[in-house]
Amino acid sequence: MQRPLEAIRREQGDFIGRGVVVPALSRTKRWPFVPSVKSGDRVSGGEVIGVVAETPRIEHRVLVPPGVSGKVAEIREGSFQVTETIAALDNGTALTLIQKWPVRTPRPFRERLSPTLPFITGQRIFDLLFPVAAGGTAIVPGGFGTGKTVIEQTLAKYAQADIIVYVGCGERGNEMTEVLADFPGLVDPSSGRPLMERTVLVINTSNMPVAAREASIYTGITIAEYYRDMGYRVALMADSTSRWAEALREISSRLEEMPGEEGYPTYLATRLANFYERGGRVACLGSGDRQGSITVVSAISPPGGDFSEPVTQCSMRVAGTLWALDSDLAHRRHFPAINWKRSYSLYMASLEDYYRRMVAPDWADLRKEMMALLQQEEDLQEIVQLVGVDALQDPQRVTLELGRIFRDDFLRQHAFSEVDAACPLDKQYWMLKVIFAYQSLCRDLLKKGRAVEEIFSLPFREELGRMKEIPVLGFTDRAKELMARMDKEREREVE
Amino acid sequence: MDLLTREYGALHSISGPLLFVQGVRKVSIGEMVAILLPDGKERRGQVIEISERHAVIQVLETTAGLSTTGTRLRFSESVARMGLSPELLGRRFNGAGEPIDGLPEIIPERWVGIIGSPINPVARDKPAHFIQTGLSTIDGLNTLVRGQKLPIFSGSGLPAKEIAAQILRQAKVVGEATEFAIVFAAMGITFREAAFFLDEFEKSGVSEHTVVFLNLADDPTIERLLTPRFALTAAEYLAFTHNRHVLVILTDMTNYCEALREIATAREEIPGRRGYPGYMYTDLATIYERAGRIKGRSGSVTQLPILTMPDDDITHPIPDLTGYITEGQIVLSRDLHRRGIYPPIDVLPSLSRLMNLGIGEGKSRADHRGAADQLYAFYAQGRDLRRLAAIVGEEGLTEPDKRLLKFAERFEQEFVNQGSEERSLEQTLILGWKLLGLLPKERLTRIKPEFIQTYYKG
Numbered sequence A: 001m002q003r004p005l006e007a008i009r010r011e012q013g014d015f016i017g018r019g020v021v022v023p024a025l026s027r028t029k030r031w032p033f034v035p036s037v038k039s040g041d042r043v044s045g046g047e048v049i050g051v052v053a054e055t056p057r058i059e060h061r062v063l064v065p066p067g068v069s070g071k072v073a074e075i076r077e078g079s080f081q082v083t084e085t086i087a088a089l090d091n092g093t094a095l096t097l098i099q100k101w102p103v104r105t106p107r108p109f110r111e112r113l114s115p116t117l118p119f120i121t122g123q124r125i126f127d128l129l130f131p132v133a134a135g136g137t138a139i140v141p142g143g144f145g146t147g148k149t150v151i152e153q154t155l156a157k158y159a160q161a162d163i164i165v166y167v168g169c170g171e172r173g174n175e176m177t178e179v180l181a182d183f184p185g186l187v188d189p190s191s192g193r194p195l196m197e198r199t200v201l202v203i204n205t206s207n208m209p210v211a212a213r214e215a216s217i218y219t220g221i222t223i224a225e226y227y228r229d230m231g232y233r234v235a236l237m238a239d240s241t242s243r244w245a246e247a248l249r250e251i252s253s254r255l256e257e258m259p260g261e262e263g264y265p266t267y268l269a270t271r272l273a274n275f276y277e278r279g280g281r282v283a284c285l286g287s288g289d290r291q292g293s294i295t296v297v298s299a300i301s302p303p304g305g306d307f308s309e310p311v312t313q314c315s316m317r318v319a320g321t322l323w324a325l326d327s328d329l330a331h332r333r334h335f336p337a338i339n340w341k342r343s344y345s346l347y348m349a350s351l352e353d354y355y356r357r358m359v360a361p362d363w364a365d366l367r368k369e370m371m372a373l374l375q376q377e378e379d380l381q382e383i384v385q386l387v388g389v390d391a392l393q394d395p396q397r398v399t400l401e402l403g404r405i406f407r408d409d410f411l412r413q414h415a416f417s418e419v420d421a422a423c424p425l426d427k428q429y430w431m432l433k434v435i436f437a438y439q440s441l442c443r444d445l446l447k448k449g450r451a452v453e454e455i456f457s458l459p460f461r462e463e464l465g466r467m468k469e470i471p472v473l474g475f476t477d478r479a480k481e482l483m484a485r486m487d488k489e490r491e492r493e494v495e
Numbered sequence B: 001m002d003l004l005t006r007e008y009g010a011l012h013s014i015s016g017p018l019l020f021v022q023g024v025r026k027v028s029i030g031e032m033v034a035i036l037l038p039d040g041k042e043r044r045g046q047v048i049e050i051s052e053r054h055a056v057i058q059v060l061e062t063t064a065g066l067s068t069t070g071t072r073l074r075f076s077e078s079v080a081r082m083g084l085s086p087e088l089l090g091r092r093f094n095g096a097g098e099p100i101d102g103l104p105e106i107i108p109e110r111w112v113g114i115i116g117s118p119i120n121p122v123a124r125d126k127p128a129h130f131i132q133t134g135l136s137t138i139d140g141l142n143t144l145v146r147g148q149k150l151p152i153f154s155g156s157g158l159p160a161k162e163i164a165a166q167i168l169r170q171a172k173v174v175g176e177a178t179e180f181a182i183v184f185a186a187m188g189i190t191f192r193e194a195a196f197f198l199d200e201f202e203k204s205g206v207s208e209h210t211v212v213f214l215n216l217a218d219d220p221t222i223e224r225l226l227t228p229r230f231a232l233t234a235a236e237y238l239a240f241t242h243n244r245h246v247l248v249i250l251t252d253m254t255n256y257c258e259a260l261r262e263i264a265t266a267r268e269e270i271p272g273r274r275g276y277p278g279y280m281y282t283d284l285a286t287i288y289e290r291a292g293r294i295k296g297r298s299g300s301v302t303q304l305p306i307l308t309m310p311d312d313d314i315t316h317p318i319p320d321l322t323g324y325i326t327e328g329q330i331v332l333s334r335d336l337h338r339r340g341i342y343p344p345i346d347v348l349p350s351l352s353r354l355m356n357l358g359i360g361e362g363k364s365r366a367d368h369r370g371a372a373d374q375l376y377a378f379y380a381q382g383r384d385l386r387r388l389a390a391i392v393g394e395e396g397l398t399e400p401d402k403r404l405l406k407f408a409e410r411f412e413q414e415f416v417n418q419g420s421e422e423r424s425l426e427q428t429l430i431l432g433w434k435l436l437g438l439l440p441k442e443r444l445t446r447i448k449p450e451f452i453q454t455y456y457k458g
């Protein structure tokens, strides 16, 4: 089902007709190939035999196809078309730059590795509260307009990965156009190259054929596996897995199969699990200790926004991280509209060590403290709803205000902000530090007898509100300076 | 519609609007069929499904009086097609694309299948031009852009058609003189509702730029499935062949979906949620996705579908699936309507996903995004407080909260409520800033300090 859309446009014009056949990879283009093995070397499936500079950023490692092995009889350096022979084995097998693989079959690897590294997203609510491991699976269910696509696109732009495979499955044409238009102009901060050079798009919009929609997810994960086998950290963005499941349902109903829950075929759960299971962190086939990973971020579109439906439920059984979107938050434009009470991450424990070593020893403690505060705020809100704010004592008013700060000034993150669209771990950490410093300032000033209204009207409160817009460069200094001023305020004597 | 080659007689059975025919070969889905009655009369139908054993034909008019004996079928080998020419403008057709204005058939410049083909995503151009509708809740907070599909989610008895008519009347792209062409498709609405729109077109002098397709409540249900496709075929033609900017009104999509369900039931398909077919998402997508811009062509298709949420329920499959396809929605509120606020647009569940593409420096105004975000934030907080104030009384609120409460009230009365007044974006933003002035400026943290400096008046 691979049909390169540019080639189809050249052939057919601006609208896609039926029955066009265009090879997925250009058969005429030549690629410079540099071997890394020589004749006489023994190679087996998964071995790197040479490289092609696919984009200035991505070194395409040419692999011996799984299942093939032998001694290299001949290998040539030079410029080749994808179907030309670049090497031959002593048993007569000819190797080419192109490989074919049935998309429904998982590509093999040596062994699974445990997910101990985080997939760093640059989104505070994910990195701090609900992280996903590199090689893990996160699912993002939510009603329409709650922010699934924005999350997928934001991660495709800013998350740390070597390769992004973006599957637009049964969604809008204009959204794909946005990716096509924006990515070439966006610079990947880690390499300084256009983002497009690390991105593969698999596009099947909602008005394209349903059978192709069903295949698009498999095409995406197979491409992801292929780059994983080269030793890359790959992230697969699937928007939306529900549309794939619905395609499955439409096809199944045409085949007059017995329908299960909500008309989905009874094998829905198995198919979904098989798909998610193709993610993971692995040791690659071949010699050396190449490791690769596929992190899957799967958007789900439950009818009516109700998570009790089969696709959400089956996905929840397999996924390690749930980012639960909430229409109420989206309506009030609190983005990302992640409901922090419903969401969870099962990777937390295995990632804690990484954060401790790479960011700060007290990362996990701050996280716990923040979660506790959010919970307390929630409880206090319930009281307020019954009897009003007047019934609270001053320290409780501080807790209430702090909860609001965490929600509004920390967790909220505007995807279209120039500064805050992505927030590195370091900045996240120092933002937390400042907020906790503010909390102790408030509590200390209360003890010294200052009125709670007066404390809240100190300029620090507004500064916290603007903290996320402070540029990353130099943020730590600004944070420390702000905390120093808070200390001064604490010492200041007032009548 | 053009003709014809093969005739068949083996009509197997009739079920609702559907005919089942055995032993036909080489027909294709979408092909038009002439149904020849023994008395020499003729009806029309369309092939909607083919299996090993039989083909299923939807009859476009009624099946009453049809019998399996003596009826013959003639296949035309052409899928439902439409003749196109610039003369479409100013004309009026029924839901099957036949003129009903007493004028002769148009002389087509070309014939096109009405099913349409997907626009290649790489050929699409990003929507980028802000359409000023003159309504603050849309222009200021849920901006419409050219090439967008933005439905109005209404409830029965709410003034969706007044709002749609007002938008058609006022829509403009600031700084451009070109007028929008209008394609209007009525599906299953009453004559009175249709007449309202036709009158409007007449009164505002846009009739010559308008193409009308009418499938009224008492017209054949099955034609309802074709009506939007005729309309969009015309719209695409005007936009992409004749470089027009086209606004398409599709009303009422709820009737369309009901027709889809009726047919699915007659076909004895396994029903999905609330009886609607499982493929309704895909089917709706083949309508709504026919909006946008194309690289290298200067026209555009902008859709403003209207639907009625059954029982005001936004989670009902019709609004739900629509919201999953369209680029946002404008949601009407019964509560605001009862309180005499016009247009009764509830901004919280409303959304324009393409807003960012159409606003900001050089497009609308640099402070637009931040001001909109801030208005949203305050209004949402004010609405929560209203609930709280109802329980604990206004005295139980803190001073800042009282201000938010007042903000929410004035936001509804002054910003949302505008009657028939047309506001420029400038006026909308001035009004927005006036309301933001109700709160101390330290609280406007969603807006950049330089804009607060320029626009804030406490």
Ligand SMILES: Nc1ncnc2c1ncn2[C@@H]1O[C@H](COP(=O)(O)OP(=O)(O)OP(=O)(O)O)[C@@H](O)[C@H]1O
Residues within 6 Å of the ligand: A142, A143, A144, A145, A146, A147, A148, A149, A150, A151, A171, A301, A335, A336, A337, A413, A414, A415, A416, B323, B324, B325, B351, B352, B353, B354
């Ligand atoms: N992180 C964010 N920052 C700012 N705005 C956001 C963010 N996330 C979502 N939005 C806003 O919400 C709108 C809807 O988001 P999005 O298109 O991602 O929803 P969705 O869940 O993919 O909906 P659907 O299921 O219908 O495709 C966006 O157009 C944007 O205006």
Ligand SMILES: [Mg+2]
Residues within 6 Å of the ligand: A148, A149, A150, A171, A239
């Ligand atoms: Mg989406």
